[in-house]
Amino acid sequence: ELKVEQNPLFLSMQEGKNYTIYCNYSTTSDRLYWYRQDPGKSLESLFVLLSNGAVKQEGRLMASLDTKARLSTLHITAAVHDLSATYFCAVMTGTASKLTFGTGTRLQVTL
Amino acid sequence: DADVTQTPRNRITKTGKRIMLECSQTKGHDRMYWYRQDPGLGLRLIYYSFDVKDINKGEISDGYSVSRQAQAKFSLSLESAIPNQTALYFCATSDLAGGGGTQYFGPGTRLTVL
Numbered sequence: 001e002l003k004v005e006q007n008p009l010f011l012s013m014q015e016g017k018n019y020t021i022y023c024n025y026s027t028t029s030d031r032l033y034w035y036r037q038d039p040g041k042s043l044e045s046l047f048v049l050l051s052n053g054a055v056k057q058e059g060r061l062m063a064s065l066d067t068k069a070r071l072s073t074l075h076i077t078a079a080v081h082d083l084s085a086t087y088f089c090a091v092m093t094g095t096a097s098k099l100t101f102g103t104g105t106r107l108q109v110t111l
Numbered sequence: 112d113a114d115v116t117q118t119p120r121n122r123i124t125k126t127g128k129r130i131m132l133e134c135s136q137t138k139g140h141d142r143m144y145w146y147r148q149d150p151g152l153g154l155r156l157i158y159y160s161f162d163v164k165d166i167n168k169g170e171i172s173d174g175y176s177v178s179r180q181a182q183a184k185f186s187l188s189l190e191s192a193i194p195n196q197t198a199l200y201f202c203a204t205s206d207l208a209g210g211g212g213t214q215y216f217g218p219g220t221r222l223t224v225l
Contacts (some may be wrong), residue, residue, distance in 0.1 A: 004153075018112040031211065031212060033213060035215075035216075041219075042201065042216045042217060042218045042219055043154075043201070044216075045213050045214075045215065048212070048213050050211050051145075085165075086153070088153060090154075090214075092212055094113070097142055097159075097205055097214075098156060098159065098169070099135040099154075099210050099214060100154055101153040101154040101155075103151060103152060103153040103154055
């Protein structure tokens with residue numbers, strides 16, 4: 001059974017600081033997704049990582065994938081309040097395009 | 112207009128009632144999914160469908176059923192609702208050929224079972 005673990009589960013950080021969210025998964029996969037969810041809202045796709053060594057960047061967020069270590073990271077650079085949300089990683093396995101989600105990291109950026 | 116819509120957006124019902132949640136999409140995707148979200152548990156897959164004739168159980172299908180009425184419509188039913196089915200329910204669609212298999216989510220339905 002595939003397990004996807006994120007850490008930390010909760011992160012409070014000051015504006016302007018850098019931090020990294022980690023996503024570990026337990027079985028082989030070469031497709032990993034990052035989503036953002038604002039309170040009471042739906043999930044918004046941030047990144048799709050499709051191969052080992054993939055790196056994607058959008059604004060202050062950068063995601064990377066190491067399939068050998070079964071690890072993805074979401075790095076936040078110079079955080080701003082607007083980045084406050086819950087971030088989920090999700091791993092795709094098999095031909096059924098099924099996603100297994102991590103439990104999410106709630107990010108709170110304080111002024 | 113939203114590409115993936117869900118109705119109703121909020122529903123309060125009583126134990127034992129039959130409930131149907133509906134999902135429609137205009138993205139032209141073949142694959143559709145139903146998830147539930149509970150605090151601290153992330154999203155868990157209930158059912159998924161690759162086309163009208165292909166329905167598959169996810170990890171937590173007990174107590175739920177689905178119907179794929181058309182490529183664009185996928186409904187989730189709770190035959191006899193119970194309180195531990197209180198959750199936020201999301202429909203999602205994907206197209207493996209494009210977008211790297213990204214799933215696109217609807218706005219969610221908040222269901223409360225009393």
